[in-house]
Amino acid sequence: MRKKLYNCPVELTVEVMGGRWKSRILWHISKRPYRYGELRRLIPNITQKMLTQALRELEEDGLIERKVFEGSILKVEYSLTDYGVSASPLLELMSQWGKSHKQREDLLEAEEKKG
Amino acid sequence: MRKKLYNCPVELTVEVMGGRWKSRILWHISKRPYRYGELRRLIPNITQKMLTQALRELEEDGLIERKVFEGSILKVEYSLTDYGVSASPLLELMSQWGKSHKQREDLLEAEEKKG
């Protein structure tokens, strides 16, 4: 069990969405459901192992849902649960801030070149 | 240099504020400036090494500012830069979501006991 004492709410968020991949995965899925292979292509550097592991943990924490569609070929789709949807404003803000951070870095670099 | 290609803005945010400690540190400092020792007490489990390391990196990325006050005793204070302030809505949202996540977990646990 993960019975710990938390003195800071931020710590909880980090535990659930932290790490290198989870927030990126969540952000994609927050747009629409995606299949396993699609996610791999959206996040080129991720390995199958890390993708699977992250998806399983997000599922355990109740943020995403795994649906298997029966058919001639295997199809698995991942989508946000109702609870996962509650995190999408946070993910959107992370994305926004990331963009502005990149703009700022590009700007600083340009100024550096001019001297 | 950290010259990489980013295909996702979320990745950038994770790189700057990711890891176990940075977001927690930022969240505290976003409330008001804090001294080194104060931060250690606010985040009981952190070691000096990790605190110092995180503070240095946040400083490098332009999010926080380190001010030394001369006097009989050494006093160092950390505060958000103007740019760091731009991240405080994100930090606040992380805190909010962490709280609601804890409430949800407590609820689920209570239901489990009832059966």
Place this chain on the structure above:
DNA sequence: CGGAATCCAGGACGATACTG
């Protein structure tokens, strides 16, 4: 008080191969 330096364990993360 506010650190720096060193050493070390454990876990995150990755590469590769294989499967129903």
Place this chain on the structure above:
DNA sequence: CAGTATCGTCCTGGATTCCG
């Protein structure tokens, strides 16, 4: 297609000691 299994590396993070 959507994964498992195994193995290995790296690097985060911790313990300890020392410093101006």
